[in-house]
Every structure is written in C-alpha cells, then in structure tokens.
Amino acid sequence: MxxxxxxxxxxxxxxxxxxxxxxxxxxxxxxxxxxxxxxxxxxxxxxxxxxxxxxxxxxxxxxxxxxxxxxxxxxxxxxxxxxxAQHPRVPQEGFAAAGSLRDLGTGNPDPTLIPDLRPALAAAVGRPVLYGEPVIDRDLESWARDWIAPDAPGPVDGMGLTLTSGAVDAVERLLAQALLRDDAVALEDPCFLASIHLSRLGGYRAVPVPVDAEGMTVDGLRRALDQGVRAVVSTPRAQNPTGASLTAERAAQLREVLADHPYVLVIQDDYYSYLSRRPFHSIIGPEHRRWALIRSVSKFAGPDMCLAVTASDPETAARLAMRLSPGTTWVSHLLQRLTHAVMTDAGALALIERAGAHYAERNAAFAERLSAHGLPARAGDGLSLWVGVPAPARGVAERLMRRGWLARTGDEFRLGPTDEPSHHLRLTVHDLDEQAAETLAADLAAAAREAR
Missing domain, CATH: 1.10.10.10 (Winged helix-like DNA-binding domain superfamily/Winged helix DNA-binding domain)
Known part of the structure; x- marks a missing residue:
C-alpha cells in the first residue's frame, strides 16, 4: 500500500x-x-x-x-x-533457493532416466545447413508425423507441422498469432506456471476453467466460452499441477461444447506424451476449424532438448510460421538430428518407457504412505503429486520448512486472487529413497495436524 x-x-x-x-x-x-x-x-x-x-x-x-x-x-x-500497471512476479518451474532445505517443488525428471545423448551426437553431425533450406529435417519430419498424426483431429494431408523451441514457445507463438491484448483466453485453474506467465506478458485476459480428477470441467469451459474467449489451452494428460488426465467421456463432453465455437483456437499441450500412463483423448472435433496439438521431447529427452512438434490446421500453421519468420526461422538442425537419433534408438525408447513407469510407481507408493499416515492421497499422472491437506497449504508448507522441506503450495498455480486459501501442495517425490519418503510422509502428516 x-x-x-x-x-x-x-x-x-x-x-x-x-x-x-x-x-x-x-x-x-x-x-x-x-x-x-x-x-x-x-x-x-x-x-x-x-x-x-x-x-x-x-x-x-x-x-x-x-x-x-x-x-x-x-x-x-x-x-x-x-x-x-503492476507486474507481480510469477513463480518459475525448477529449483528454488532452498538453501539447506530439501526442494520438493522442482518438477524435474530423474537425470538417470534421461537417455545418454553422446552416442547420438555422431549421427547429429552432418553437412552444414544454409539459409533457404527446409526448416524441418526430412528424417525428423517423417518421425514427427508418425508420432502426432494418429491423434490429430483432421486429415493428415491437411495438417500443418511446425517445430518450435519447446512447448511453452509453441503456446506463446500460437496465442500471439491469434489474440490481441485484452483478448480473453481460457486457462485451466489451477494452471501451469508458464501459462500464467504467458497470459500476463501478452496482456491477455485469463478466464479460469476449473479442473477436477477428469480434467477441464464442462461447465467451466461453457462459462468461459460465454465470456467470449478466443482461445482455449488444455492439457489432455498429466495436467500440471494436478496430474489429472481427460477421460474419454469428459473429452467427448468438451468436444460437444466446443462444436458450437469452431473458430475458437483450441490448443492441446500433450507435453507428457511418451511418459504418460493414460490414453490420449482429444477435445478437438473433426469439424473444428482452429486447433493445435503440441508434443515436446523435454520431459523424457531432457529439459535442454528444447524442441516441440506442433500439428495444426493449415491456417494456424501458416500463421505460426509467420510468427517464426522475423526471428529464428527454424529449430537447430543439429538438435533435430539429435532428437531423431534418440527417438529412433531402441535402447533410448526402453529407458523412456522405464522412466514413465518409475514416476507412476513412485508417486503411487508415496500416496499410499500418506494415506497410511492419515492423509488420504491419490496419484495422478505426471512428474509430481498433487496432495490435499486439511488446512491452508501455506501454513502446512511453513511447518514443513521447519522440518527441512521446501514445498510449493497450490496458491502459486491459481490464475487470480481469491479469498479462499489453497488446500493443496505440489510435491516432486520420485527421487526420494524409501527412508526419505517415509520421513516426508510423517513430517507432512504432522505439519498438517499442527496447521489444522
């Protein structure tokens, strides 16, 4: 003040x-x-x-x-x-300044379960790429189409394919080519931190759509469309932070709602794809006119592998290409070749499959530990666990800090101010050994009792 x-x-x-x-x-x-x-x-x-x-x-x-x-x-x-105007700081993903505390908020993959890139480097080195050449390497384009085309809503022949420097880069460029400042965009609530940041930087009006165990809610999407949103950003699997994934029934209901709004841009960010333990269900119907499906390799090939594939309708693909043209007109072909070498290697694919199973198993095991300590928990999909607590999450997090743990509260993932405090924590626990996991479960249960 x-x-x-x-x-x-x-x-x-x-x-x-x-x-x-x-x-x-x-x-x-x-x-x-x-x-x-x-x-x-x-x-x-x-x-x-x-x-x-x-x-x-x-x-x-x-x-x-x-x-x-x-x-x-x-x-x-x-x-x-x-x-x-004031521009409040938006929390960022990754390591926090935890000091002596054990950071539970990183959202990072296990480095031991990321494929070794050294064998693929030799395959990535080739002749120099010059200006004016195709922006997508031929081999990577063939692989990418096989990866994404089966889940695209329209015919393969009419599908545009674009490469960007990661999923966040794709979402930012897609929104920029479709929206003007003050335009409304529907975002999941609670929301991925990068999406909150993008909406604020772009000057868009974020309209929250609640998320439950089956993903984006039908009534929430309907209300957002009634408010005139021009774009919708949805996470079909492993929604961050909740871990929710769309069921077939929920996806069908959302497609029905969107059928009356065929020119609203619908972006599906399927960032977790290869690692997901859930089937992919699309909210984009075959007659929808403006759509994009994004898949990134960063969660399983490593965060430094900044490459995402975007399939979209022809007009959106053309506009997205125009958004790329003023700056870097293509993703590095060295990175493209490296990605192709990794994603066509049997050993790397086996390791990625093992990583997905590991994250799911460790999250499920920790949820069981919490339930045994009197904190009922359920594991969703994704790298982290969304844990409900019986008291305001900030109070629980403060008491966890006194026990040596640094946790993210659900308040950080909210789209706007609210009088109701969050009762959730997002925890990354897959890298904890058995002893550390048991200690955390006991400490969390105790912190929740004290806060309540």
Whole structure:
C-alpha cells in the first residue's frame, strides 16, 4: 500500500502529463513511467481531471487511457480510477533457493532416466545447413508425423507441422498469432506456471476453467466460452499441477461444447506424451476449424532438448510460421538430428518407457504412505503429486520448512486472487529413497495436524 507521501509524489508527477492528442498523452505517460516518475500502483488523474488539466475533450482523455491500457502501461479499475500497471512476479518451474532445505517443488525428471545423448551426437553431425533450406529435417519430419498424426483431429494431408523451441514457445507463438491484448483466453485453474506467465506478458485476459480428477470441467469451459474467449489451452494428460488426465467421456463432453465455437483456437499441450500412463483423448472435433496439438521431447529427452512438434490446421500453421519468420526461422538442425537419433534408438525408447513407469510407481507408493499416515492421497499422472491437506497449504508448507522441506503450495498455480486459501501442495517425490519418503510422509502428516 502506498503512503500519503508517495501518493502526493505520484500526483505531482501526474501533473506533468502533457499532450493535446490521445497519442501525445499516451507517449507522455509512457515516458514518465519509463523514467520512474510514475511507479507501479500510482493513481493517474480521472478522465475529467486530465481533460481539465490539459484543456482537451474528455473523449481524447478516454482514448489516451484506452491506448495505455491496451499496451499494458496502465490498468483501469472502474470507479477506483486508473493506475500504473503492476507486474507481480510469477513463480518459475525448477529449483528454488532452498538453501539447506530439501526442494520438493522442482518438477524435474530423474537425470538417470534421461537417455545418454553422446552416442547420438555422431549421427547429429552432418553437412552444414544454409539459409533457404527446409526448416524441418526430412528424417525428423517423417518421425514427427508418425508420432502426432494418429491423434490429430483432421486429415493428415491437411495438417500443418511446425517445430518450435519447446512447448511453452509453441503456446506463446500460437496465442500471439491469434489474440490481441485484452483478448480473453481460457486457462485451466489451477494452471501451469508458464501459462500464467504467458497470459500476463501478452496482456491477455485469463478466464479460469476449473479442473477436477477428469480434467477441464464442462461447465467451466461453457462459462468461459460465454465470456467470449478466443482461445482455449488444455492439457489432455498429466495436467500440471494436478496430474489429472481427460477421460474419454469428459473429452467427448468438451468436444460437444466446443462444436458450437469452431473458430475458437483450441490448443492441446500433450507435453507428457511418451511418459504418460493414460490414453490420449482429444477435445478437438473433426469439424473444428482452429486447433493445435503440441508434443515436446523435454520431459523424457531432457529439459535442454528444447524442441516441440506442433500439428495444426493449415491456417494456424501458416500463421505460426509467420510468427517464426522475423526471428529464428527454424529449430537447430543439429538438435533435430539429435532428437531423431534418440527417438529412433531402441535402447533410448526402453529407458523412456522405464522412466514413465518409475514416476507412476513412485508417486503411487508415496500416496499410499500418506494415506497410511492419515492423509488420504491419490496419484495422478505426471512428474509430481498433487496432495490435499486439511488446512491452508501455506501454513502446512511453513511447518514443513521447519522440518527441512521446501514445498510449493497450490496458491502459486491459481490464475487470480481469491479469498479462499489453497488446500493443496505440489510435491516432486520420485527421487526420494524409501527412508526419505517415509520421513516426508510423517513430517507432512504432522505439519498438517499442527496447521489444522
């Protein structure tokens, strides 16, 4: 909360806004923000006050504020006025600054279950690739089509295939080619941290769609579509953070809802694919006009293997290619060849299959431990476990820290503010040995009792 002195200083700087047109006023405010004269959270003059201050028509002031809002410089709060936008930090995946604590929030795969890339390096080295050549290596394209085409909703002949630097890169580019700032996008709630970050950076209006044990809910999607969302991002398997996977029945119900909105872009991020213990069920019907299915290799070939395959309808594929053209026009062919060598090696594929089974078994075993300690838990799909606790999760996490554990609370994965605290923790436990797993289960049960 700003102090009275800060408020007065902000108003003093706001009095320096100048200009006679909407564009000039918007440029003036942006300049004050960039120089730090107006800081995040500071109020701006009301439309009436700004018009009187500059001697302009009120409609000009409205147009200036609208331009600033669209560019993310300010936020309108209705009767509460207009303020300089604040950009809160979004938690990131990966290791936290845990110090002496055991970090349970990494979401990382087991490095011992990632294929050794050294044997594949020789196969990846070939003649240099020059400008103007096909952006997808021929061998990788053939493999990628065989991998993704059986689950694409439309005919293979009409399917576009695009490579990006990972699944998050694909989602960002797909949203950017389909949405403008302030457009609404339906996101799962709780949500993958990167999706929250992308929606904020893009200036999109995130509409939460609740997730239950069967995935995105039907009523939630229907409400989001009624609010005019122009895109939907769904995780068909191993939803992060909950581990939920779509059932055949739920997917069919969601397809029925989407049938009335064929031009809404539907993005399915099947990031866990090879590792998943669940069947793939699509929410995209055969008649849907705007769609994309993304599969990444990072979870099983290693996080540094930044490559994802996106199948999409022809128009979306063309727009996605245009989004790639101003910068890096292709994913490195060395990386493409390396991926192809790994994903066509029998030994590597056997290790990936073993990894998927290992994550599922370790999560299920830990859920059983928690249940034995009086905390009923159920393992979903994915690298981590979504654990319900009988008290606000932040209080439980604080007590876990005193016992040497660092955990992520469900509050971090929420799309917007809410008065109700989360009662979930997301834990990465597949790398714990038997003794550590038992200690954590006992500590978590004790922390939950204390917090309650």
């Amino acid at each position: 700003s102090t009275d002195a800060e408020h007065c200083t902000g108003q003093d700087h706001a009095s320096r806004i100048s200009g006679g047109t909407a564009a000039e006023i918007a440029d003036s405010v942006r300049g004050l923000v960039e120089r730090g004269a107006l800081v995040p959270g500071h109020p701006l003059p009301s439309v009436r006050a700004l018009a009187e201050q500059l001697g302009i028509n009120r409609n000009t002031a409205v147009a200036a504020y609208r331009t600033l809002a669209r560019s993310g410089v300010v936020v309108s709060q209705g009767r509460a006025g207009t303020r300089v």
